[in-house]
Amino acid sequence: MLLCGKCGKKPTNPVRYTNCGHFFCSKCVDINSKCSQCGVPFQPTEIRADHVILNLVRYCDTVADIVKENNLWDVNVETRNVSNKLPTSSQKSKLLSNLQNTTVNKITNYIPRHNGKNINKRNPKGETPLHIACIKGQKAAVESLLAAGANPNTKDNANWSPLQECINLGYYEICELLLKAGASPNTPGIENRTPLHEAVINNRIQEAKLLLEHNANRNVYDQYGKKPMDYCTSGEMQNLLDDTDSLYSTENENDLNCTLDQTLCDGKLIVYLSNVSEASEKLFANAALKHKIKSVSTYKPCVTHVIVEADNKNVTNLTYDVMLAILYGKWLLTSEWISMSLELEDIHQMELELFEVSGCPILGVPKRARENEELQNPRLFNRCYFYLALQANVVYRIGDVQLTKEQLTKLINAGDGTVLSREPNPEDIKEKEPFIPFHTARNPRHPLYRCTHYVIYAPGKDEPRVKYNMRHIRSLPLIWLIECIEKFTLVNPSFLGL
DSSP: OOSOTTTOSOOSSOEEETTTOOEEOGGGOOTTSBOTTTOOBOOGGGEEEOHHHHHHHHHHHHHHHHTTOTTTTOTTSOSTTGGGGOOOHHHHHHHHHHHHTSTHHHHTTOOOEETTEETTOOOTTSOOHHHHHHHTTOHHHHHHHHHTTOOTTOOOTTSOOHHHHHHHHTOHHHHHHHHHTTOOTTOOOGGGOOHHHHHHHTTOHHHHHHHHHTTOOTTOOOTTSOOGGGGOOSHHHHHHHHOOOSTTOSOOOOOSOTTSOHHHHTTOOEEEEOSOOHHHHHHHHHHHHHHTOEEESSOOTTOOEEEEOOOTTSBOOOOHHHHHHHHHTOEEEETHHHHHHHHOSOGGGSOGGGGBOOBSSSBTHHHHHHHHHHTTOOOTTTTOEEEEESOTTOOEEETTEEEOHHHHHHHHHHTTOEEOSSOOOHHHHHHSOOOOOGGGTTOTTSTTTTOOEEEEEOSSTTOOSSOOBSSSEEEEEHHHHHHHHHHTSOOOGGGGTO
């Protein structure tokens, strides 16, 4: 049934508890409580907007409108009269036509199209048709594009989402449409500012209130270490952000429906098998043939899913391929996914989290890295600069992993970091405008809070004589870099005894 699990009515802005799977109206959510249906406790971070239920509700409303069923969501209406409400031939024709024009294509995993064109196609500026309609304030066009399945969470080349454009321009009604369609209120854009940052900077009270009602995080930092509150210029805005009684005042970034892989919704499935068994390779050949899955022989950024072998604890070994998957935020699945795909007629119906690797070996890292990418947050090494004081022709062994300087360079680039060809000058860095890497911005006490430049060395005879231990530049051993990837965080050097 599509009814709210608490009020028993048509779900409004449905959200799902990820720990038990039950869904409710957003207004029926009781923070710091238990699920109304099964009694399982949950945390605010385990609440996500459920876009599948939202779309299904819209489809039901479309059908009800065609067959003139005004009491579709009234649970008190008796069902014995349903036979009298069957559609006529003309209604059936109209129903079929309407269903063909809805976003069912998104559910069945074809590329959403609008007037025969790819609805998410970008122009040279990286803007989709939805971006353009939002910039121009064309509400009707936005409604049409969203109804046809346009992705509200795309970014243009300037790193702006449609929601950020509308917040900046003050198009309240379009902001409301985007948020109801699943636009993330916490996606960082230029200078790592979120939509709430933009609303506060432009003193847009109504838009800021709307964002907070949709779970915008008021405690997120931009690249200068500033929260939205730090940009307040009016008492009214400050009072709004000071209000801690809001339903969604608790930090929660998991507002995207992460159980639905956007790559699948766009009809793109590119698989890379990494060190799987011969038996798994044979099974995959059959699965690829059955479902027309595209695969690659070496890891490429276009890969959407990396398949590995895992032990009985659902943990896999840390390898070069696995590190790439973590840094790019790809799905890291166990080979059991291959076996299950052979048993299903439609692999797009699979719940991918059931096959997601739990750790490599740190538990929770694959999922955290993937959700970071789905939320369109900056990658691990964003705005970080590295000088590798290493030799090009040497293979470095770190634990069970062997890596060359070239491979380390690719790993840093995968994390959106920059590799420098010359050792940085600390004095030159001081003169530049300071900024704060995204993954330390929330913790001003972190020793790497303002550190943007790193000299990476291998302990031994080639170890640099001069080592930096300044606020903005640090010299750290290679093991630190690998630990950062393994734990998907900028590791506090003191944890390694440094």
